[in-house]
Amino acid sequence: MTKVMSMAQAVERFVPDGATVAMGTGLEALIPFAAGHEMIRQRRRDLELVGPISDSLFDQLIGAGCVRRVTAAWVGNVSEGLGHCYRRACEQRIPVPLEVRDHSNFSISLALWAAAWNVPSLPTRTLLGSDILRTNPDLSTGDGLVHVKAVRPDVAIVHVQRADEQGRAHAWGPLGITEEAGLAADRVVVSCEELVGPDVTLSDPNRILFPETKVVAVVHEPGGAHPSPVQGYFKRDHAAYRDYAEQSRSVEGFEQWLRHQVLEVPDRASYMKGVDLEAIRITHHRPSVPADFGHE
Amino acid sequence: MSSYTPQELMVAVASREIRDGDLVFVGMRLPILAYAVARNAHAPTARGLFEVGLMRDQPASGFLGTMGDPPNVTGALWATRMSNAMALMAQGNVDLGFIGGAEVDRFGNLNTSYVGDPRKPSVKLPGSGGGADIAILSRRWVTLMSHERRRLVDRVSFVTSPGYGDGTAGWRKRNGLLGGGPVSIITTLGVLRFPEGGGEAYLASFHPGQTVDDVRGNTGWELKVADDVSETSEPTKSELEAIRHFDPDGFWTRG
Numbered sequence: 001m002t003k004v005m006s007m008a009q010a011v012e013r014f015v016p017d018g019a020t021v022a023m024g025t026g027l028e029a030l031i032p033f034a035a036g037h038e039m040i041r042q043r044r045r046d047l048e049l050v051g052p053i054s055d056s057l058f059d060q061l062i063g064a065g066c067v068r069r070v071t072a073a074w075v076g077n078v079s080e081g082l083g084h085c086y087r088r089a090c091e092q093r094i095p096v097p098l099e100v101r102d103h104s105n106f107s108i109s110l111a112l113w114a115a116a117w118n119v120p121s122l123p124t125r126t127l128l129g130s131d132i133l134r135t136n137p138d139l140s141t142g143d144g145l146v147h148v149k150a151v152r153p154d155v156a157i158v159h160v161q162r163a164d165e166q167g168r169a170h171a172w173g174p175l176g177i178t179e180e181a182g183l184a185a186d187r188v189v190v191s192c193e194e195l196v197g198p199d200v201t202l203s204d205p206n207r208i209l210f211p212e213t214k215v216v217a218v219v220h221e222p223g224g225a226h227p228s229p230v231q232g233y234f235k236r237d238h239a240a241y242r243d244y245a246e247q248s249r250s251v252e253g254f255e256q257w258l259r260h261q262v263l264e265v266p267d268r269a270s271y272m273k274g275v276d277l278e279a280i281r282i283t284h285h286r287p288s289v290p291a292d293f294g295h296e
Numbered sequence: 297m298s299s300y301t302p303q304e305l306m307v308a309v310a311s312r313e314i315r316d317g318d319l320v321f322v323g324m325r326l327p328i329l330a331y332a333v334a335r336n337a338h339a340p341t342a343r344g345l346f347e348v349g350l351m352r353d354q355p356a357s358g359f360l361g362t363m364g365d366p367p368n369v370t371g372a373l374w375a376t377r378m379s380n381a382m383a384l385m386a387q388g389n390v391d392l393g394f395i396g397g398a399e400v401d402r403f404g405n406l407n408t409s410y411v412g413d414p415r416k417p418s419v420k421l422p423g424s425g426g427g428a429d430i431a432i433l434s435r436r437w438v439t440l441m442s443h444e445r446r447r448l449v450d451r452v453s454f455v456t457s458p459g460y461g462d463g464t465a466g467w468r469k470r471n472g473l474l475g476g477g478p479v480s481i482i483t484t485l486g487v488l489r490f491p492e493g494g495g496e497a498y499l500a501s502f503h504p505g506q507t508v509d510d511v512r513g514n515t516g517w518e519l520k521v522a523d524d525v526s527e528t529s530e531p532t533k534s535e536l537e538a539i540r541h542f543d544p545d546g547f548w549t550r551g
Binding site: 086100106107125232 | 324346347348349350361362363364365366369370375376377378379382385386409414416417418419420421422423424425426427428429431432433454455456457458461468471472473474547
């Protein structure tokens with residue numbers, strides 16, 4: 001049975017209010033902005049966001065009032081600096097109070113691996129001597145090590161280059177914490193640049209990110225990661241990140257940005273009409289040499 | 297009027313911290329350029345490791361706004377998951393790391409988390425990212441920041457990425473930290489270094505146009521000064537050419 005559906009349907013069915021949602025697991029690349037914007041349009045509330053660094057997506061969801069707690073290593077705008085909505089939420093409880101569980105990149109990865117392997121925690125040497133140990137109740141020390149408590153997302157949302165309708169997703173380039181996020185989550189929602197047949201995905205099973213049994217929805221969403229980059233498809237739209245940083249500096253500016261870029265836009269296809277595609281489209285392709293899976 | 301910006305000087309100085317053969321945990325912003333400069337000059341066999349999940353032995357051929365930009369992936373030695381990159385660092389295989397800082401203290405501890413009480417901060421900073429991991433696990437590390445009294449403070453109120461803790465001898469070892477700790481703080485005004493084995497930062501050099509008093513006046517504690525303090529060597533012509541090649545529009549170095 002096909003798992004293909006629209007982003008609106010995927011969010012409606014699999015991202016309820018109060019959900020713990022892993023997103024942005026590829027760090028700066030393959031960020032599922034289309035999914036985030038749909039969550040804002042559907043006015044999700046009380047979410048817990050889980051991720052490593054978040055290049056503006058968490059800031060947008062926080063500013064829109066969707067988020068109760070952030071469990072992450074870094075929230076901001078990677079090329080521009082501070083996340084203004086994140087600051088307002090933490091410092092002034094605008095638009096709603098926000099709880100923060102600080103991690104490092106290494107420890108959030110371990111928290112997801114712990115959940116993936118179904119153990120209460122994993123030990124590590126990182127974070128010894130850091131005050132992050134004092135503020136995050138999910139981190140404890142013993143036997144000279146730090147014990148990182150498992151973090152189990154209800155859903156992980158990822159954007160990939162291509163997937164088939166059964167949810168076999170191919171992504172390439174660096175993967176950040178995507179695999180552990182998908183294995184730790186109860187369910188995975190995949191959005192993709194290209195919807196392909198199983199003849200493509202099964203030709204290279206090493207490249208499939210998750211077991212298809214985890215994937216509950218596949219959304220064909222070209223440009224679904226904009227303004228983040230997609231190897232082989234789109235460069236990072238640095239100007240869009242700069243514009244967002246400038247506009248989100250004030251509450252009024254952020255709300256105006258939110259109306260123009262999210263609330264008054266019905267879906268991603270409409271959003272992409274406002275993007276200067278020629279400036280960011282990758283046109284010099286560098287396909288890898290196929291691996292030979294022959295057996296006789 | 298100098299013929300280079302403070303950021304270009306910082307990149308050149310940072311690149312000189314990279315030794316040939318080093319595995320460098322590169323991080324973000326200016327260090328991405330520092331790796332490219334070093335690789336093109338005195339450290340041709342230095343490799344770069346990126347927490348996003350990449351290893352390279354040559355600079356990317358296009359401009360990088362982040363380590364995850366497509367030019368950083370093309371031609372990589374290894375594209376993988378973050379935990380694999382962290383595995384190398386956890387094994388002590390990363391020779392040098394770079395960390396950006398918002399606030400640093402006399403013992404090299406960095407705060408990138410909270411200004412004020414964490415329960416009610418006056419400023420919420422973005423957080424650790426990979427900073428704490430680099431500070432704890434890499435063999436040596438360097439931080440770069442703007443030199444202001446409010447940023448170079450006596451003691452940070454929150455230690456995101458530990459340097460030498462309370463400054464007492466053996467603090468890192470006693471607390472189980474694997475790596476050796478910070479070796480320098482490269483600022484817009486000068487270069488601070490640490491004594492062998494760690495402890496309190498001292499002024500090793502001041503940038504052209506600055507004086508020892510300028511630097512000390514902009515530092516939030518009584519900054520010690522090396523007996524042989526000198527002027528920082530200016531960027532060479534080839535260093536500047538490399539910086540401008542990898543940052544053609546001055547995105548990082550002419551802000």
